[in-house]
Amino acid sequence: MLRSMRHIPLAAVAILLASCSSRSDKPKPVAQLPEPAAAKPTESPEPVAVETQVEMVNVNIHLDAELILHIRHLTGKFLPTRKGQPPTFDDKLSYIVAIDSGKVGVSMASMTHAMNTYVFSEPDAPLKNLQLSSEGSQIRQKGTLQKGIGIPFEMVGTISATADGKMRIHPTQMKVAHLPLKGLMKLFGLDMAKLINTRKTKGVSVDDNDIILDPARMLPPPVMRGRITAVRVEGDEIIEIFGKERPDPAPPKPRSNYMAYRGGILRFGRLTMNNVDMQLIDADPTDPFEFFPDHYNEQLVAGYSKTTASGGLRVYMPDYNKISKRLTPPQ
Numbered sequence: 001m002l003r004s005m006r007h008i009p010l011a012a013v014a015i016l017l018a019s020c021s022s023r024s025d026k027p028k029p030v031a032q033l034p035e036p037a038a039a040k041p042t043e044s045p046e047p048v049a050v051e052t053q054v055e056m057v058n059v060n061i062h063l064d065a066e067l068i069l070h071i072r073h074l075t076g077k078f079l080p081t082r083k084g085q086p087p088t089f090d091d092k093l094s095y096i097v098a099i100d101s102g103k104v105g106v107s108m109a110s111m112t113h114a115m116n117t118y119v120f121s122e123p124d125a126p127l128k129n130l131q132l133s134s135e136g137s138q139i140r141q142k143g144t145l146q147k148g149i150g151i152p153f154e155m156v157g158t159i160s161a162t163a164d165g166k167m168r169i170h171p172t173q174m175k176v177a178h179l180p181l182k183g184l185m186k187l188f189g190l191d192m193a194k195l196i197n198t199r200k201t202k203g204v205s206v207d208d209n210d211i212i213l214d215p216a217r218m219l220p221p222p223v224m225r226g227r228i229t230a231v232r233v234e235g236d237e238i239i240e241i242f243g244k245e246r247p248d249p250a251p252p253k254p255r256s257n258y259m260a261y262r263g264g265i266l267r268f269g270r271l272t273m274n275n276v277d278m279q280l281i282d283a284d285p286t287d288p289f290e291f292f293p294d295h296y297n298e299q300l301v302a303g304y305s306k307t308t309a310s311g312g313l314r315v316y317m318p319d320y321n322k323i324s325k326r327l328t329p330p331q
Helices: 002-025 108-119 181-188 293-302 320-327
Strands: 052-062 068-080 095-107 127-135 138-145 151-161 167-176 204-207 210-213 223-226 228-234 237-242 258-262 265-268 271-274 277-282 289-291 304-307 313-317
Touching: 052 293, 095 108, 108 127, 108 237, 138 167, 258 289, 277 289, 289 293, 289 320, 293 313, 293 320
Parallel strands: 052 289, 095 223, 277 313
Antiparallel strands: 052 068, 052 258, 068 095, 095 237, 127 138, 138 151, 151 167, 151 228, 167 210, 204 210, 228 237, 258 277, 265 271, 304 313
C-alpha cells in the first residue's frame, strides 16, 4: 500500500512532463505584424538662396580707373551668380548688385569712357570717338559714323526711362558732316537702325529713331542691375533713379559714408561670414567714399576693423585715391 502510494506522485510528475512536452512540440501561433507602409522617396530640400541685403550711402564705386558711379543712396541685394557658392569680394563675377531703390549719378566723362571702351569697343563698331556733354537738360553726343572713311556726326537729345527700366535717348537735333540729318534721312530713305548696326555693340538697341541704353549690359562688372524709373541730366551728370524716388538722406552728425551688408553668407579674402553683419565705413566722411573693388584689399590693409559685441564687423577704410601716399614707404 505504501509502495503504491509512493508511485502516485511520480506518475503525476511524469504525466505533467509529458503534457508540457506535447504542448512544446506544437509551434505557437505568431501574431502577424502589419506590413510596413511603403517608404516615400525622400525629396532633397530646395537649396536656400544665399541672400545678403546691401545698403550704400554716398559711395563712388570705381568700375575701372576712369569709370565711376556716384551712388547717393542705394538699397538692394548682394546676390551670388553661381549656384551653391556665396558672393566673394575677390571675384567681381561671383555676384551682382540687384537694386531695389536708389539714386546713381554718372558723369559725362565716365559715360564717354564707357561708350568708347565697352559699348562701341569692337573694331567694326558703327560709332567711334564719342564725346558726351550736357546741354541744359539734354545730352549732346559727338563722334564719327563708321561709313567709308568716317563721317563726323553730332546729336542732341532728351533722355528718359523706358517702360521696362532702361534709358532712352530721343534725338531733337542731328547733323552728319555738319548737315542737318533729318532732311538727308528722308532723301535717302534712312533710319537710325540703318545708320547704327547694334549687332556690333553691347547694351545698345534702336527703337525707331531713338537709342535705347541698358546700363546692366553696357558696364563692366560688378554688374549692377535694377529697373530705372526716371533718368535726367543734372549739371554734368546723368542721374538714374531706381524704384520710387525719394529725397537724398540728410547726412547724419557726424556724417557717415558706408556700404552695409546684412544676412546671408559673404566671403572676403580667406574669411567666410555667416549671417552677415558688416559695414565698410569711410575713414574720411568729409567727401564721398571712394571704393575700388579691384583694389579693395589694399584699402582693407590700409584701414582697421572692429568687432561689435554681437559679432558684427566694422571696417574703416581710407578712400582709394588716398591710399597710395599711405602705402608709399618712407624715403
